[in-house]
Amino acid sequence: MRNLTTPVKYLGLLVVLLLAIVPIYWLLAASVTPEEKIFQFQWFPTTLEWKNYVDGWTSAPFAALYRNSIIVTLLGALLQICVALMSSYAFAFLRFPAKNVVFTVFLGAMMVPGTVVLMPNYLTIAKLGWVNTYAGIIIPHVGSVFAMFLLRQHMLTLPREVTEAAKVDGANHLRVLWSLVVPMSRPMVVTVMVVALVEKWNDFVWPLVSTSTDSMRTLPVGLLMIKNADGFTNWGAVMASSVFIVLPVLIVFFIAQRHIIAGLTAGATKG
Amino acid sequence: MSGDVTMPAKSLGGLSRRWVLGAAGLAGAALVSGCDGQFKQTVGTVPAKYAKREHLVYWHSFGGGNLKALQTLTDKFNDSQQDIFVELQFQGTYEQAMQKLAAAIVAKQIPDMVLLSEITWRKMHLADALEPFNDYFDADLSPDMFIDQFIDEGTVQGKLWWIPFARSTPLFYFNRTLFEKAGLPSAGPESWEDLLEWAPAIMAQKTKAGNPRVLALGSLYASWYLQSNVWTWGGNYSHGLDVTFDTAPNVAAGQWMVEFIRKHNAAYLSDKMDQDMATGLAASYLSSTGSLKQATTNAKGGGYEVGTAFLPRHNGAFGCPTGGSGIGIVRYVPKTKKQAAWQYIKFLGRSENSAYWTVNTGYLPVVKAARQEPELIKATKDPNYLTALRQLPLTKPQDLVRLVVSGAGDMMDQGLTKLYSSNASVSDVFGRLNKQLRSRADLIRKSYQAHYG
Numbered sequence: 001m002r003n004l005t006t007p008v009k010y011l012g013l014l015v016v017l018l019l020a021i022v023p024i025y026w027l028l029a030a031s032v033t034p035e036e037k038i039f040q041f042q043w044f045p046t047t048l049e050w051k052n053y054v055d056g057w058t059s060a061p062f063a064a065l066y067r068n069s070i071i072v073t074l075l076g077a078l079l080q081i082c083v084a085l086m087s088s089y090a091f092a093f094l095r096f097p098a099k100n101v102v103f104t105v106f107l108g109a110m111m112v113p114g115t116v117v118l119m120p121n122y123l124t125i126a127k128l129g130w131v132n133t134y135a136g137i138i139i140p141h142v143g144s145v146f147a148m149f150l151l152r153q154h155m156l157t158l159p160r161e162v163t164e165a166a167k168v169d170g171a172n173h174l175r176v177l178w179s180l181v182v183p184m185s186r187p188m189v190v191t192v193m194v195v196a197l198v199e200k201w202n203d204f205v206w207p208l209v210s211t212s213t214d215s216m217r218t219l220p221v222g223l224l225m226i227k228n229a230d231g232f233t234n235w236g237a238v239m240a241s242s243v244f245i246v247l248p249v250l251i252v253f254f255i256a257q258r259h260i261i262a263g264l265t266a267g268a269t270k271g
Numbered sequence: 272m273s274g275d276v277t278m279p280a281k282s283l284g285g286l287s288r289r290w291v292l293g294a295a296g297l298a299g300a301a302l303v304s305g306c307d308g309q310f311k312q313t314v315g316t317v318p319a320k321y322a323k324r325e326h327l328v329y330w331h332s333f334g335g336g337n338l339k340a341l342q343t344l345t346d347k348f349n350d351s352q353q354d355i356f357v358e359l360q361f362q363g364t365y366e367q368a369m370q371k372l373a374a375a376i377v378a379k380q381i382p383d384m385v386l387l388s389e390i391t392w393r394k395m396h397l398a399d400a401l402e403p404f405n406d407y408f409d410a411d412l413s414p415d416m417f418i419d420q421f422i423d424e425g426t427v428q429g430k431l432w433w434i435p436f437a438r439s440t441p442l443f444y445f446n447r448t449l450f451e452k453a454g455l456p457s458a459g460p461e462s463w464e465d466l467l468e469w470a471p472a473i474m475a476q477k478t479k480a481g482n483p484r485v486l487a488l489g490s491l492y493a494s495w496y497l498q499s500n501v502w503t504w505g506g507n508y509s510h511g512l513d514v515t516f517d518t519a520p521n522v523a524a525g526q527w528m529v530e531f532i533r534k535h536n537a538a539y540l541s542d543k544m545d546q547d548m549a550t551g552l553a554a555s556y557l558s559s560t561g562s563l564k565q566a567t568t569n570a571k572g573g574g575y576e577v578g579t580a581f582l583p584r585h586n587g588a589f590g591c592p593t594g595g596s597g598i599g600i601v602r603y604v605p606k607t608k609k610q611a612a613w614q615y616i617k618f619l620g621r622s623e624n625s626a627y628w629t630v631n632t633g634y635l636p637v638v639k640a641a642r643q644e645p646e647l648i649k650a651t652k653d654p655n656y657l658t659a660l661r662q663l664p665l666t667k668p669q670d671l672v673r674l675v676v677s678g679a680g681d682m683m684d685q686g687l688t689k690l691y692s693s694n695a696s697v698s699d700v701f702g703r704l705n706k707q708l709r710s711r712a713d714l715i716r717k718s719y720q721a722h723y724g
């Protein structure tokens with residue numbers, strides 16, 4: 001029986017591997033295909049057109065785009081996790097009036113689609129003079145109900161005795177949060193962090209709306225500048241530029257892979 | 272590391288934490304609601320060498336090669352004089368740019384010029400956001416220097432609101448090599464009836480993908496292309512704001528296409544029409560005149576020759592709608608900036624600049640004199656390019672419902688997509704569209720009557 005299932009398992013793994021690899025391979029192959037061959041089906045590019053990368057790099061201000069994307073992603077994710085940690089701590093451990101009502105309202109806010117708040121958010125940052133600034137891109141999305149909700153649910157599962165013991169020893173709330181709750185919630189914090197990083201890195205509509213000049217744009221917006229709505233699009237250059245965008249994420253993923261997988265699964269196996 | 276996080280509430284100087292939080296909230300609310308009532312220019316950056324000039328912000332939707340061509344022209348303008356600096360700001364698609372303009376007007380932080388499509392300028396005009404151009408024209412640039420139907424399209428109630436810039440029309444693209452192999456005229460079809468008659472011969476040909484179908488139909492802008500069929504069958508989408516989508520000629524035009532798809536198996540709904548012709552899945556498709564460069568590049572890779580033809584006729588009747596974009600000046604901009612913007616528009620309207628833009632982007636020339644520019648004459652050595660120019664005098668603006676009613680184009684495209692890809696009946700789909708469009712049209716009827724009379 002065991003001998004039979006092993007090949008099947010490997011076959012299954014192979015299929016999943018192909019499903020994951022082929023689109024990435026396609027991206028890489030298309031990024032070195034000459035423009036006239038781009039729509040001709042071929043598994044292996046016959047000639048390597050490295051000029052696509054030069055074209056891609058020069059068709060949008062990628063140096064500035066990278067800088068902005070990194071700042072917005074890191075700072076945005078960090079602030080978001082801080083706010084989420086503190087608010088979820090409040091909902092999980094503090095007693096205050098109308099706590100459940102406030103929590104329900106927050107959950108309700110989670111159901112409101114992002115497009116609905118786009119305009120109010122824009123007007124707010126415009127009045128604050130934050131259009132085309134990092135604050136304008138980052139601050140409106142610092143509060144994430146989803147992150148808060150995930151962390152709160154996890155915090156509710158933590159044993160009360162530990163935090164109460166710490167309080168008896170004279171620790172204040174920040175101390176309890178930082179020294180006990182955060183270390184005990186590490187898997188969930190990592191999960192929320194990964195979700196936040198990916199979300200910020202790929203966000204398109206808000207950076208497009210909240211910024212105006214090339215010097216403040218982020219990578220996903222830059223990608224649109226290479227494409228043409230109608231008329232001629234150099235798809236090779238578009239693919240090469242997509243590689244620029246995917247590459248940092250891939251590198252980060254390979255380095256942090258162990259932690260991310262641990263973060264995603266540890267919560268499930270820990271009793 | 273964890274030891275230094277100690278900030279007791281008392282360090283807030285005796286004020287209770289709740290009071291501080293409340294005060295912060297109130298201050299924020301006051302800041303947000305505080306309006307000063309004055310329009311000001313949206314944020315931008317001016318390079319040091321242009322610091323002392325009148326700064327203009329121009330929102331556009333061009334990427335890739337089109338953006339390069341516009342940047343070249345704008346740099347040329349900035350260096351041609353000492354008073355004005357035009358800054359280009361990319362704002363996504365035409366629709367995204369319009370939404371952002373609407374938000375910007377509410378926030379009172381506005382650009383000076385905006386590139387608006389044939390659809391979005393109508394919305395901005397209804398919202399009273401545009402400045403009429405009539406008083407700006409002078410000897411250097413007058414309306415009759417522009418191609419007539421483009422000026423007509425931007426004119427409502429005797430006032431011109433929209434200066435033509437990147438204009439296009441649909442065009443018929445076909446695989447000429449394949450047509451010739453099938454023993455068909457290399458000039459392409461004259462009419463839809465030709466295409467129907469030729470269908471068996473075309474579909475008997477062998478390509479890399481097997482047997483090709485005759486025509487690939489797109490989902491995006493499907494109603495722009497079908498406008499031609501509707502006209503040639505003697506129908507209209509609407510008369511003014513009166514929707515006539517389900518009238519007999521329209522249904523007949525739709526029925527012809529549906530039979531071409533379902534009965535003759537000759538046409539189909541395609542995700543990427545130009546790609547399908549490149550791979551041999553289709554022998555022809557309808558696309559914008561601006562797509563010629565893409566079609567030529569694809570043909571080079573696919574080892575065939577691409578041909579262009581007028582849109583097919585029906586019973587001798589011809590119809591072709593215009594599309595693309597033009598420039599609007601925002602009404603709330605101060606007079607001096609409007610004057611400066613006009614200088615820029617005048618620069619773009621010079622025949623050599625119009626020709627440069629046309630040759631480098633594939634959009635149609637908007638200024639009559641551009642057609643005599645050597646650069647453009649050289650480009651029209653390509654007979655495919657000439658097709659678009661020859662078709663131009665026969666074109667006209669689309670029926671108003673698609674342009675004026677919000678979401679009309681998308682709604683019609685969705686209906687046509689369903690028609691092209693399912694077994695739905697034409698009268699059902701058109702009847703439902705007619706009802707939907709009517710109720711949408713009612714929403715703007717008052718404003719329409721105020722603006723269009």
